[in-house]
Amino acid sequence: MKVAELIQKLQELNKPEAEITLMGNLGHPEDDEADRYFDVAEVWNDGEETITLFFGMNIPTEEDEEEDRKFVDNNLSLFETIAKSLNPNK
Numbered sequence: 001m002k003v004a005e006l007i008q009k010l011q012e013l014n015k016p017e018a019e020i021t022l023m024g025n026l027g028h029p030e031d032d033e034a035d036r037y038f039d040v041a042e043v044w045n046d047g048e049e050t051i052t053l054f055f056g057m058n059i060p061t062e063e064d065e066e067e068d069r070k071f072v073d074n075n076l077s078l079f080e081t082i083a084k085s086l087n088p089n090k
Helices: 003-013 062-086
Strands: 022-025 035-038 040-045 051-056
Touching: none
Parallel strands: none
Antiparallel strands: 022 035, 040 051
């Protein structure tokens, strides 16, 4: 697809303030079960004649999840105190 074609298709929608959902599919485009939503988009200038639109997914790593668990463990009493103050009858 040429840049001009993409711009034209977006302009035809006439929704300049709309959010764009980046979605791909690992199988048949009609198979909703295979849809994947991308939350990373980059434009790469490959040279004089091409560009790359890169789409990716921020998937938490085991390290990220371990950090989250440590944060919750270290702050559990604070979370419990906040929860009790929001629901004093429980």
